[in-house]
Each structure stands twice: as C-alpha cells, then as structure tokens.
Amino acid sequence: MMKKQFAVIGMGRFGTSVAKTLSGLGFEVLAIDSSEQRTQEVASIVTHVVQADSTDEDALRALGLRNFDVVVVAIGEDIQASILTTIILKEIGAPKVVVKAQDELHGKVVRKVGADKVIYPERDMGQRVAHHLISSNIIDYIELSDDHSIVEIKATRSMVGKSLRQLDIRAKYGCNVMGIKSGAHIDIAPHAEDLIQANDVLIVVGKNDDLTNFEKTFAE
Numbered sequence: 119m120m121k122k123q124f125a126v127i128g129m130g131r132f133g134t135s136v137a138k139t140l141s142g143l144g145f146e147v148l149a150i151d152s153s154e155q156r157t158q159e160v161a162s163i164v165t166h167v168v169q170a171d172s173t174d175e176d177a178l179r180a181l182g183l184r185n186f187d188v189v190v191v192a193i194g195e196d197i198q199a200s201i202l203t204t205i206i207l208k209e210i211g212a213p214k215v216v217v218k219a220q221d222e223l224h225g226k227v228v229r230k231v232g233a234d235k236v237i238y239p240e241r242d243m244g245q246r247v248a249h250h251l252i253s254s255n256i257i258d259y260i261e262l263s264d265d266h267s268i269v270e271i272k273a274t275r276s277m278v279g280k281s282l283r284q285l286d287i288r289a290k291y292g293c294n295v296m297g298i299k300s301g302a303h304i305d306i307a308p309h310a311e312d313l314i315q316a317n318d319v320l321i322v323v324g325k326n327d328d329l330t331n332f333e334k335t336f337a338e
C-alpha cells in the first residue's frame with residue numbers, strides 16, 4: 119500500500135504540530151508557508167518545505183497539490199487567505215481539504231466553498247479541558263456531532279464490583295457503554311454481566327444531555 123501524502127499550509131503552532139507529528143510517524147509531508155522565516159524554522163522538522171503564497175493559484179498548481187491525499191489549511195488569522203486557499207485547492211482538484219477554522223462563521227464559509235472537513239482546535243480543546251475539570255474521572259471527550267459525544271470515564275468507587283446490568287446505564291441515563299479499557303486491554307463488546315474493576319475506563323456514547331447527566335452523577 120502506498121503511504122498517504124500530506125501537505126500542510128501555514129506553519130503556525132497548529133500547522134507545525136500537525137506536520138511534525140505526521141513526519142514523526144514516518145509520512146512524507148510538504149510544508150508550505152508564505153513567510154521565509156517560518157519556512158526556515160520548520161526546515162529541520164519536516165521533509166519538504168516550500169515558501170509560497172497559497173492564495174496564488176499558479177503556485178499551488180505548480181506544487182502539484184491535487185496529487186496529495188490530504189491538504190491541511192492551517193491559516194487562522196488571515197481568514198480571507200484561508201477561504202481563498204480552500205477554493206483554489208478544491209478547484210485544482212485536491213481530493214481532501216481539511217481546514218482549521220477560527221470560529222463557526224469561518225467554518226461555515228469554508229464548508230460552503232468545498233472544505234471536506236473543518237476543525238476547531240481551540241473550541242475542541244476547550245471542551246475537553248472543561249469536561250476534565252468537571253471531574254478528574256473524565257479522561258477524554260470527543261464530539262461526534264452537535265448532539266452526540268463519546269466520553270471516557272474512569273470507573274468510580276460506586277461502579278467498581280458492579281455489572282453493567284446492575285448499573286443499568288442505558289435505562290437510567292440513556293447512554294451506551296461501548297467499551298471497557300482494563301490496562302492495555304480494551305473490551306469492545308462488553309457483556310451485561312461483566313464486572314467493573316478498579317482502574318477500568320468506560321467508553322460511553324450518548325446524547326450530550328444524557329452524557330452530562332451521567333458525568334454529573336459520577337463526578338467525585
């Protein structure tokens with residue numbers, strides 16, 4: 119299987135982190151930034167770095183960006199540049215364009231002009247931190263849609279030694295336990311009679327309101 123090819127436009131903190139992680143995982147990454155200083159700074163981190171203005175259609179064509187599997191647009195502040203870049207990328211045929219958005223409006227606009235995926239790193243991280251603050255038992259929180267999420271919650275004392283049937287989470291809270299992590303092992307099809315052990319982590323999916331109720335009940 120051919121390895122995926124990635125390009126990241128905008129070497130701010132976010133773009134640099136994406137490029138660096140992909141590189142570290144052994145993928146080829148083309149990093150693009152209009153600033154000479156930025157391109158020099160990341161030259162030691164990623165395989166290929168090019169100084170170019172991504173609002174210049176000819177430049178993007180010349181770089182062959184339509185041949186990359188994924189192009190990440192990580193320009194935050196200059197929203198106009200982010201939108202233009204997205205339009206050009208879709209026009210030249212880039213198959214998957216992922217855009218980092220500052221806010222909902224920015225996100226809506228880039229969606230309209232063809233972004234295949236929009237990400238909101240600050241908003242998402244803020245939500246994760248907030249959920250972790252509600253309870254140190256909440257390890258992670260992933261939004262699936264506006265209405266549904268997944269939370270990873272450490273088994274509380276009140277859960278330990280009880281079975282899923284006894285806890286009756288589905289009926290009481292309307293949420294589903296889709297997996298249980300015990301150390302390195304993950305049981306992705308837990309049985310109703312399985313007993314929750316100390317240090318287990320429950321992976322729970324549900325409607326946001328239901329999950330909030332569930333989280334609050336088990337906050338310690």
Ligand code: ATP
Pocket residue numbers: 127128129130131132133150151152153156170171172173192193194195196199
């Ligand atoms: P951070 O991830 O640090 O929060 P940010 O969202 O504030 O970043 P910016 O600092 O606005 O993003 O931009 C990130 C990078 O994008 C900068 O290094 C900037 O030089 C680059 N950039 C901005 N406009 C363009 C463009 N038209 N073409 C290429 N690179 C650009």
